[in-house]
Amino acid sequence: MIREALDKGIDNFTLEVSSHGLTLGRLWGVDFDVVAFTNLSHDHLDYHGTMEHYGYAKGLLFSQLGQTLDKPKYVVLNADEEWYERYSNMTAHEVISYGLDAHADFKAENVEYYNDKTTFTLRSPEGVYEVEMKLLGRFNVYNALTAMASLFAKGMKVERIVGIFRDLPPVDGRMQKVEMEAPLSVYIDYAHTPDAIEKAIESVMPFKENKIIFLVGTGGNRDKSKRPTMAEKASIADYVILTTDDPRFEEYDSILKDLEKGMQHDQYALIGDRGEAVKHAIEVSEPGDIIIFAGKGHEDYQIIENTKYPHSDKQIAIEESRTKYVHHS
Structure with a gap:
């Protein structure tokens, strides 16, 4: 290069x-x-x-x-x-x-x-x-x-x-605001360390009106020691969805159990399938909420075993919010 x-x-x-x-x-x-x-x-x-x-x-x-x-x-x-x-x-x-x-x-x-x-x-x-x-x-x-x-x-x-x-335009997938028709503020971010999770939530705190929903996943077969701390930092949000990032060869349950150990309150859901987890975030949302999808950022794929499957937090969120807010209003 x-x-x-x-x-x-x-x-x-x-x-x-x-x-x-x-x-x-x-x-x-x-x-x-x-x-x-x-x-x-x-x-x-x-x-x-x-x-x-x-x-x-x-x-x-x-x-x-x-x-x-x-x-x-x-x-x-x-x-x-x-x-x-x-x-x-x-x-x-x-x-x-x-x-x-x-x-x-x-x-x-x-x-x-x-x-x-x-x-x-x-x-x-x-x-x-x-x-x-x-x-x-x-x-x-x-x-x-x-x-x-x-x-x-x-x-x-x-x-x-x-x-x-x-x-300068915002950077793709780094606290990037997703433009959508729904009455929500949605951000996608690459945060995949405890520090980055804390900073992502901190950055939306000044304009919090209702609740902050935070979705975070972690990759399989990688550094497990940071998992509980990631969930601990995510607990700053009102509602947390623990999911996976690139599960690779690790079972959903094993990843979610490690994350769950760090939760500081009981307002959370465990959903291994990331696509389903993103949909759930929109489903539980109410007008005025802020949602942050963390971990994948700009990436448009997920690695399951050793195959890359198409996946976009942003696209799923836009489609799901259209179904929930636009078609029913």
């Missing part, structure tokens, strides 16, 4: 780096100019074992940035995260910080959340700017600051960056 980009005359390339890729040496020889860190949350512990090991695995990105000081390189770090100090000390290059709480080079203040946009005041090395964007929720303010600081490191003017953000 990098070769293809070069052939097309593109000279900037953004890559999401995995902790697996770092520890397995898959990034040896890739010479980065700017590396950025968003956050560290419970994930991949079936591979790393502990959060400490996972944290240090991510730290390889900063420590391997190289000691060649004839070429400017930058490390963009979240000053609100507890690993900030450690990662800062792992690199010989300049650190550009961002955050909402701590003192930082790029700081978001006066953040206002709406159900279709987010606004905030940006304090930056080039002055203060008012930012408006179509990305929703607190976690997306962090994502925006990461991107802003990274582009600034590459030499782009902050004023231009702020202008670009105003026109």
Whole structure:
């Protein structure tokens, strides 16, 4: 892909780096100019074992940035995260910080959340700017600051960056609002870690009118230790539907029982078949409810055993809500 980009005359390339890729040496020889860190949350512990090991695995990105000081390189770090100090000390290059709480080079203040946009005041090395964007929720303010600081490191003017953000479309499947005729607010999100689940629910709390219905599933034959914690975080919602994501070769019951251990209240349903679970969310809904379908995001398939079957949370929700709300009203 990098070769293809070069052939097309593109000279900037953004890559999401995995902790697996770092520890397995898959990034040896890739010479980065700017590396950025968003956050560290419970994930991949079936591979790393502990959060400490996972944290240090991510730290390889900063420590391997190289000691060649004839070429400017930058490390963009979240000053609100507890690993900030450690990662800062792992690199010989300049650190550009961002955050909402701590003192930082790029700081978001006066953040206002709406159900279709987010606004905030940006304090930056080039002055203060008012930012408006179509990305929703607190976690997306962090994502925006990461991107802003990274582009600034590459030499782009902050004023231009702020202008670009105003026109950015929402990202497919990341707290994406689904347009539908029903009197509901429906979002699809890729959240599949306890931290992401908490953040997804937090991002709709400011405009909660009635109840929040949260559907979450987890993949089969993968990290089981995070399942109860995922359900625990999902319990912030008024009604929770526990289901599967890509069950692979694992039985529905085994996945649901692991999830169920974490539930903090009794307002929930266990439905192994994800398609049925999505329909159930619409069935139990009432006008004014907010529904979040978590775990699949933009994906349009489900892996059962080793076959990919077509599946779209979004399509099922639209069809089901049409049946319930539009045809009966």
